[in-house]
Amino acid sequence: MDFHLTHEQMMIKKMMKEFADEVVAPGATERDRNKAFPKDIFDQLGQLGILGLPFPEEYGGGGADTICFAIAVEELSRACGSTGITYSAHVSLGGAPLNLFGTEAQKREYLVPICNGDALGAFGLTEANAGSDAGGTETEARLEEGEWVINGSKCFITNASYAKVIPITAVTSRINGEKEISAIIVPADAQGFSITEPYEKMGLNASNTTELFLENVRVPEENILGKRGEGFKQFLITLDGGRIGIGAMAVGIAQAAYEDALNYAKQRTQFGRAISKFQAIQFKLADMALKIELARQMVYKAAWLKDQGKKFTKEASNVQIIRIGNLHGGLYRSHSDSWRERLYARISG
Ligand SMILES: Cc1cc2nc3c(=O)[nH]c(=O)nc-3n(C[C@H](O)[C@H](O)[C@H](O)COP(=O)(O)OP(=O)(O)OC[C@H]3O[C@@H](n4cnc5c(N)ncnc54)[C@H](O)[C@@H]3O)c2cc1C
Numbered sequence: 001m002d003f004h005l006t007h008e009q010m011m012i013k014k015m016m017k018e019f020a021d022e023v024v025a026p027g028a029t030e031r032d033r034n035k036a037f038p039k040d041i042f043d044q045l046g047q048l049g050i051l052g053l054p055f056p057e058e059y060g061g062g063g064a065d066t067i068c069f070a071i072a073v074e075e076l077s078r079a080c081g082s083t084g085i086t087y088s089a090h091v092s093l094g095g096a097p098l099n100l101f102g103t104e105a106q107k108r109e110y111l112v113p114i115c116n117g118d119a120l121g122a123f124g125l126t127e128a129n130a131g132s133d134a135g136g137t138e139t140e141a142r143l144e145e146g147e148w149v150i151n152g153s154k155c156f157i158t159n160a161s162y163a164k165v166i167p168i169t170a171v172t173s174r175i176n177g178e179k180e181i182s183a184i185i186v187p188a189d190a191q192g193f194s195i196t197e198p199y200e201k202m203g204l205n206a207s208n209t210t211e212l213f214l215e216n217v218r219v220p221e222e223n224i225l226g227k228r229g230e231g232f233k234q235f236l237i238t239l240d241g242g243r244i245g246i247g248a249m250a251v252g253i254a255q256a257a258y259e260d261a262l263n264y265a266k267q268r269t270q271f272g273r274a275i276s277k278f279q280a281i282q283f284k285l286a287d288m289a290l291k292i293e294l295a296r297q298m299v300y301k302a303a304w305l306k307d308q309g310k311k312f313t314k315e316a317s318n319v320q321i322i323r324i325g326n327l328h329g330g331l332y333r334s335h336s337d338s339w340r341e342r343l344y345a346r347i348s349g
Contacts, residue, residue, distance in 0.1 A: 003297075005067070012053075012068045016075035019048070028080035031206040035198070037162070038083050038206055045087070046117020054091065055099050059107050060115035066241070066303035070248040074296070077252030082206035084252055088245030089158035090114070094121015097167050097183065097238045101226035110165050110185060123242075124154040124168035124186075124212055125235050134169075134239075135232055137181055139214065141170035147218045148172075148184055154212040160195050161208045163188055168212070169231045183231035185223045192217040240316045241306065247299040247319025251292060258288045295319070 005013065024041055031038055045051050054069045055061025062068075069091060077084025098111045098121075113119040130136035139152025150170055160166060165187050173180040186193060196211040226234060262285055265276035275281050299319045305312035 005071075008064065009067050009071060012064065013071045013075065015048075016050075016072045017078075019044075020075045020079035024076055024079035024083050028083070028206075031080070032082060032203075033205070035205045037208050038080070038086065039162075041083055042086070042090075042120065042162075043117065051087075051090065051117045052095065052111075052115025055095055055111060055115055059099070059111045061099075061111075065307045066244060067300055067307065070244055070299050070303045073245050073248035074252040074255070074299075077249040078256045079252075080206070081249065081253050082204045084249040085204050085207045085246075086120070086159060088242070088249055089123070090121040092242040092245040093123035093238060094159060094163065096241050097123065097225060097234055098185075100237065101183070101230070101234050103222075103226070105222075106185065106225070113164060119164035120159040120162040122157055122159040122163035122166045123235070123238065124157050124160070124166050125239075126156050127152070127154055134235065135179070135181065137169050137171055137179070137232075139168065139170040141172050141182070141184055143172070143221060144218075146221050148221060148223065150184065150186065150214045150217040150219065152214050154214075156199070156209055157195075157212055158207060158209055160188070160210045160212055161198070166212065167225050168214070169235055172228060172231075180229045181232040182228045183225035183234050184219060185225055186214070186217060186219055190217045190219060240313050243316040243319060244299060244302050244306065244312075247295070247302065247316070250319075251296045251299055254288070254292045254295065258285070258292055261285060261288065 023044060024038070027038075030036070042051070049062055050072060052059065052061035053064045053072055054066055055063075057063040073084055073088045076087050095111060095114045098107060098114070102111060114121045125134055125137075127136070127138055129138060137152075139150065139154065141148040141150040143149075148170075150168075152170060154168060157166070165185050167183050167185050169181050169183055171179045172182040172184075188195070192215040194213045194215075196213070199209050199211075201207075201209060225231065262276070265281050265285060266274050268275045276285070298315070302312050302315035302319050305315055
């Protein structure tokens with residue numbers, strides 16, 4: 001067993017930590033209060049080459065592993081939960097199904113813009129009556145003269161307002177009462193497709209979460225993602241990877257809470273000393289640090305299993321647990337080449 005991060009993973013950690021501290025953290029509270037989507041941050045992440053981090057380089061991705069992805073989510077979430085969930089959903093829900101199941105043409109057309117930052121990734125599974133029970137999908141699609149005609153709605157969809165296409169699940173046939181569920185790629189500008197105003201949420205207010213309505217939306221037959229009838233399975237596989245992102249997000253937010261608590265405990269004095277000197281407070285802080293480290297290792301393990309091509313469904317389901325670093329501006333604003341080259345240049349410079 002080797003618990004060390006690789007050189008590449010350490011570079012990602014350093015870069016994302018510094019980006020999070022310098023670019024993401026400063027406006028986080030204000031964005032949350034104003035429900036302001038962090039569009040400029042995503043433009044910068046696109047320029048950095050981070051938006052397609054775990055996808056193949058031939059589609060404009062970074063060719064990095066899932067641990068690098070988890071580290072990126074963790075660091076962004078440490079600075080701003082809304083930025084973390086936006087990034088996590090963009091990669092693991094939006095880009096991943098296209099990468100895993102898309103045809104070569106679909107990857108070229110839809111994955112490349114996700115990697116280079118021209119569009120954010122989104123994924124439409126949940127419906128009013130299909131939440132935990134994702135197979136309860138009621139959205140229907142019927143084939144008519146070489147086109148899918150789709151009717152239904154989706155709810156709680158992250159990034160929908162910033163996506164160019166959204167893969168959604170729909171019932172494409174019923175055989176002896178059994179639903180055949182397929183995934184269909186729907187362009188956000190298709191006639192009959194509408195996106196509501198973002199929800200009023202209790203948190204993650206700067207992230208974009210909306211409802212989708214599909215009224216006789218027509219898309220070409222070839223917009224089926226991968227194979228007809230495999231949509232439900234494809235989306236469950238996608239969710240396994242998505243859980244690694246959500247776990248990493250929780251670790252980042254918990255780390256931020258811990259750092260704030262630790263700093264406060266050092267500043268706050270009672271009875272003539274900082275409260276961090278009292279054992280009762282030390283125990284609390286030690287417990288927090290311990291639980292966060294355990295959670296981080298669980299996330300990394302699930303990510304590692306995924307990278308090894310091993311089963312990781314159980315480990316990804318178990319990571320439901322639980323802020324903020326210095327590369328410089330020039331790096332973030334660079335338009336050239338891949339994140340690796342920019343980072344090597346930065347470190348060697
Ligand atoms: C911020 C946010 C972003 C999201 N982004 C997306 C997205 O991009 N795309 C997308 O498709 N969806 C998205 N979702 C939806 C998310 O996947 C669903 O909220 C989730 O599947 C749960 O469904 P539900 O909210 O309908 O809860 P329900 O299924 O109604 O569950 C309610 C409660 O009942 C419990 N429960 C349900 N079934 C059982 C059972 N069999 N046994 C025991 N307890 C049970 C649940 O644990 C939960 O506590 C998002 C949700 C949120 C909050």
